[in-house]
Amino acid sequence: MKKVKKQDITRLLSQWQKEFTVFVPSRENGAAEMTVWDGQDVSFLDWYRNTVIPPKANFLLNMEIMFGFRKEDGSYNLELPAAATQKQLVFGIRPCDARATSIIDMVFKDAYEDKYYLNRRENTLLIGMGCLNPYDSCFCTSLGLGPAEATDVDLMLTDIGDDFLIEEVTDKGKELVARTEGVVEATRDDESRAGEVKDTAYKKVTRKIDTREIEKRLPASFDNEEFWEKVAAKCVSCGICTFLCPTCYCFDINDEMLKGDGARYRNWDSCSFPLYTKMPAENPREEKWRRVRQKVHHKYTFYPSLFDVIACTGCGRCIRLCPVNWDITQTLESVPAEAATGTEKK
Amino acid sequence: MSETEQKLRNEAMTLLEQGRADYIIGYEAGSLKFTTTPLITRDKDDIDRLVINPFILNNLSVFLGDISGKAGIVAKGCDSRSIVSLIQDQQLAREDIVIIGVPCSGVIDLNKVEKLTGKDRDELDDIAWAGDKAVVTIEGAKKEFPAKDVLMDDCLSCDMPAPQEYDILLDEVGPLVCDKELSRSQIKELEEMSPEQRWEFWKNEFSRCIRCYACRQVCPACFCKRCFVEETEPQWISPLPKWQDNLIFQMTRMIHVAGRCTDCGECQRSCPVNIPLRSLSKKMEEIADELFQYKAGTDKDAPPLMAAYESEEAEDFIR
Amino acid sequence: MSQESEWEPKILGFLCRWCSYAGADLAGTSRKKYPANIRIIKIPCSGRIDPLLIIRALRTGFDGVLVSGCHPGDCHYQTGNYRARRRIAITKNFLEYMGMEPQRLQASWVSASEGGKFAEVVSEITRDLKEISPNRLFTDERDGTKATE
Numbered sequence: 001m002k003k004v005k006k007q008d009i010t011r012l013l014s015q016w017q018k019e020f021t022v023f024v025p026s027r028e029n030g031a032a033e034m035t036v037w038d039g040q041d042v043s044f045l046d047w048y049r050n051t052v053i054p055p056k057a058n059f060l061l062n063m064e065i066m067f068g069f070r071k072e073d074g075s076y077n078l079e080l081p082a083a084a085t086q087k088q089l090v091f092g093i094r095p096c097d098a099r100a101t102s103i104i105d106m107v108f109k110d111a112y113e114d115k116y117y118l119n120r121r122e123n124t125l126l127i128g129m130g131c132l133n134p135y136d137s138c139f140c141t142s143l144g145l146g147p148a149e150a151t152d153v154d155l156m157l158t159d160i161g162d163d164f165l166i167e168e169v170t171d172k173g174k175e176l177v178a179r180t181e182g183v184v185e186a187t188r189d190d191e192s193r194a195g196e197v198k199d200t201a202y203k204k205v206t207r208k209i210d211t212r213e214i215e216k217r218l219p220a221s222f223d224n225e226e227f228w229e230k231v232a233a234k235c236v237s238c239g240i241c242t243f244l245c246p247t248c249y250c251f252d253i254n255d256e257m258l259k260g261d262g263a264r265y266r267n268w269d270s271c272s273f274p275l276y277t278k279m280p281a282e283n284p285r286e287e288k289w290r291r292v293r294q295k296v297h298h299k300y301t302f303y304p305s306l307f308d309v310i311a312c313t314g315c316g317r318c319i320r321l322c323p324v325n326w327d328i329t330q331t332l333e334s335v336p337a338e339a340a341t342g343t344e345k346k
Numbered sequence: 347m348s349e350t351e352q353k354l355r356n357e358a359m360t361l362l363e364q365g366r367a368d369y370i371i372g373y374e375a376g377s378l379k380f381t382t383t384p385l386i387t388r389d390k391d392d393i394d395r396l397v398i399n400p401f402i403l404n405n406l407s408v409f410l411g412d413i414s415g416k417a418g419i420v421a422k423g424c425d426s427r428s429i430v431s432l433i434q435d436q437q438l439a440r441e442d443i444v445i446i447g448v449p450c451s452g453v454i455d456l457n458k459v460e461k462l463t464g465k466d467r468d469e470l471d472d473i474a475w476a477g478d479k480a481v482v483t484i485e486g487a488k489k490e491f492p493a494k495d496v497l498m499d500d501c502l503s504c505d506m507p508a509p510q511e512y513d514i515l516l517d518e519v520g521p522l523v524c525d526k527e528l529s530r531s532q533i534k535e536l537e538e539m540s541p542e543q544r545w546e547f548w549k550n551e552f553s554r555c556i557r558c559y560a561c562r563q564v565c566p567a568c569f570c571k572r573c574f575v576e577e578t579e580p581q582w583i584s585p586l587p588k589w590q591d592n593l594i595f596q597m598t599r600m601i602h603v604a605g606r607c608t609d610c611g612e613c614q615r616s617c618p619v620n621i622p623l624r625s626l627s628k629k630m631e632e633i634a635d636e637l638f639q640y641k642a643g644t645d646k647d648a649p650p651l652m653a654a655y656e657s658e659e660a661e662d663f664i665r
Numbered sequence: 666m667s668q669e670s671e672w673e674p675k676i677l678g679f680l681c682r683w684c685s686y687a688g689a690d691l692a693g694t695s696r697k698k699y700p701a702n703i704r705i706i707k708i709p710c711s712g713r714i715d716p717l718l719i720i721r722a723l724r725t726g727f728d729g730v731l732v733s734g735c736h737p738g739d740c741h742y743q744t745g746n747y748r749a750r751r752r753i754a755i756t757k758n759f760l761e762y763m764g765m766e767p768q769r770l771q772a773s774w775v776s777a778s779e780g781g782k783f784a785e786v787v788s789e790i791t792r793d794l795k796e797i798s799p800n801r802l803f804t805d806e807r808d809g810t811k812a813t814e
Contacts (some may be wrong), residue, residue: 028620029554030551030554030619030620031618031619031620049466052618052619053556053619062556062587063586063587063588131532133469135466135468136378136379137377137468138470145574224554230387233384233386233387233409233412234383234385234386234409235383236560236563236564237563238406238558238559238560238561238562238563238564239556239557239558239559240558240560240616240618242556243556244556244558244618252585254584254585254586256584256586265586267557267586267587268556268587270558273559276577309613319377319378320378321618323404323560323563323564323612323615323616324383324384324404324564325376325377325378325381325382325383326383326408327376327377327383330377331376350673368756402751431722536762537762541761541765542763542764544762544763544764545763545765545802546764547764548763548764551716559710563789574717582721582722584722589723590803590805591804594720594724596719597716597720597759597760597763598716598717598720600759601716601752601755601756602716604755604759623706626763629759629762630755630759633754633755633758633759633762637754637755637758638751651751652748652751652752652755653748654751655744655747655748655750655751656747657737657738658748659751660750661737661750661754663753663754663757663772664750664753664772664774665771665772665773665774665786665789665790
């Protein structure tokens with residue numbers, strides 16, 4: 001393992017900036033998000049706990065041009081956007097968000113190949129940073145993660161006082177470290193110090209859910225209309241929990257016409273909106289409780305059955321940012337043990 | 347449990363037992379520090395979860411449209427104005443709701459507390475009132491802040507802390523700290539800018555809007571079954587989060603709720619990317635007051651602002 | 666400024682079919698001269714005006730919007746123009762607070778017999794708009810976004 005002095009972070013990032021577009025946490029624009037590093041500011045080291053906008057926004061843009069079109073001689077000519085070849089480096093991603101990226105990969109990389117997503121994803125290095133001060137809304141440890149565990153990143157940094165310990169997780173990460181100045185070999189002491197730091201961070205996550213019990217109970221709750229009506233009652237059907245969820249990937253496609261030309265765009269969509277499922281004849285999720293049920297089941301039932309993994313990493317954004325404090329952990333914990341006897345009304 | 351809370355629970359229970367309400371809409375303790383969360387229930391067993399504390403933020407009247415049947419609703423002064431406004435717009439019948447009024451001394455703006463202390467809300471041990479000071483405890487140490495520094499901006503300009511329209515009033519009005527100048531300090535700054543600077547300001551603010559529509563969803567005045575942004579024939583605005591369309595969405599929404607908006611502040615509170623929406627809604631309230639001496643939600647028998655007219659009124663802008 | 670004064674503003678006029686539209690018609694049939702800067706949309710009553718129509722026109726790239734209806738007391742539907750008056754007042758004040766130039770939103774009362782007045786109104790607002798620059802409220806120099814058509 002390697003390490004780097006904390007005061008050398010600027011030096012480190014400057015080197016990387018020559019090769020990559022470096023993204024770091026910033027709240028300059030009013031809400032914390034990963035933005036292009038200005039070459040100086042590392043104040044995020046003091047305030048950064050996690051971003052409001054999840055780093056999925058770096059791969060799955062909220063407004064992506066799929067192609068442009070131009071009307072010429074009575075037909076349309078299509079123009080594909082230039083592939084994103086610029087290499088990105090996302091510095092400081094938290095384990096929950098890094099894992100979430102791997103979860104989205106299952107849809108955009110494994111299930112089918114989405115070149116817009118993959119283009120960015122494959123040109124991106126993820127430099128993780130252990131989360132030593134998790135929020136009270138965080139529950140990553142219940143989903144097999146640790147707030148400072150090295151998973152789903154290329155390099156993992158852990159704050160061990162004066163230095164950051166660097167774990168080289170992937171070959172790409174190892175190669176990067178090899179050509180980076182200012183990185184030195186870590187000692188045994190550093191490694192054991194990092195171990196202690198990780199343990200402490202792990203214990204700070206106090207919000208817990210029992211995923212085994214949930215996986216047992218939840219599928220049977222599907223037809224329990226009374227339960228879902230009750231838990232959905234206070235939801236206001238906004239898009240916060242889904243848009244800001246690091247694993248939610250739903251999108252909408254829109255054509256934007258200009259005079260004679262235009263573009264097809266892809267933007268985020270949310271199953272919280274009634275319009276999401278609206279069809280000419282009917283809307284299968286007109287009622288709020290059906291949408292809430294969908295959101296919870298998608299993450300905790302459908303996704304596991306398709307990909308064998310829960311599509312939630314316990315980042316807590318949906319709890320923290322919800323305007324009415326709708327708490328998914330409370331809903332999951334309150335799923336009745338007994339399957340409902342009643343059948344779903346039409 | 348405070349006396350007010352006990353009284354609330356008793357009243358709520360009576361309403362359910364006597365069948366005067368099918369549902370109770372109130373607040374219960376939230377799952378995070380210093381939060382409450384809406385409790386919407388018809389179950390008598392839930393009644394002892396009802397709370398009243400300085401963190402009862404949400405304007406619960408937004409849920410009235412969801413309820414079929416009669417509802418007993420806990421309402422602060424501003425919330426009761428929203429209810430009255432809904433009655434004026436014939437979205438509600440007065441006899442279908444029982445308003446349980448809670449006098450309010452203002453709610454605490456956790457963002458302000460975070461700024462003052464440099465700590466996030468979950469890192470604070472306690473926030474409590476001591477007279478007109480808020481006492482914040484961080485790692486055992488107590489810090490005092492004057493009320494006007496920690497109250498929500500909309501509370502600072504409140505002149506109706508207790509509901510005027512109610513069926514049950516839980517308590518006497520507590521002390522109210524007002525600072526109308528402070529409450530509109532950003533509006534003042536904007537007014538002093540040139541039009542170009544103002545437009546640039548809003549353009550920047552709205553460039554980060556993600557179109558989650560939380561501002562619309564938490565707004566009791568936004569009661570349309572289908573919003574113009576969702577119309578497709580014609581498509582009034584693009585669903586893409588371009589700043590132009592984000593801005594058009596919000597400008598149009600603000601004009602649509604003129605005379606309905608009671609400055610409850612929910613839109614700004616709900617915004618995950620911190621767009622200062624209240625500097626739009628509050629200004630709109632001022633415009634309505636200035637031009638038509640109209641204050642939203644203060645008279646349930648008055649016609650809504652936009653459905654009424656006087657034969658002689660402001661028209662110096664008309665050729 | 667001298668460069669700017671050469672430009673020709675595009676104005677979208679929403680005219681009530683009972684008064685102002687007929688007034689515009691009269692201006693034409695009585696050969697009154699007025700600038701060709703206005704494009705007209707006939708609406709059933711000035712009370713039909715929605716702030717969205719005004720904002721949408723500005724987003725589309727019009728430099729100014731005119732809403733014109735019957736004089737107070739003359740509305741074909743009794744009260745439509747009174748309602749329009751409130752709505753325009755609110756919209757105008759609010760848009761100006763946002764940063765829109767006051768000249769961009771205009772209103773007038775023009776009756777069916779006021780062909781001359783209609784011509785005057787169009788001349789005046791064209792002149793007013795020429796004093797300010799073309800509408801760039803919704804143009805984005807950052808990405809070159811054009812107004813949607």
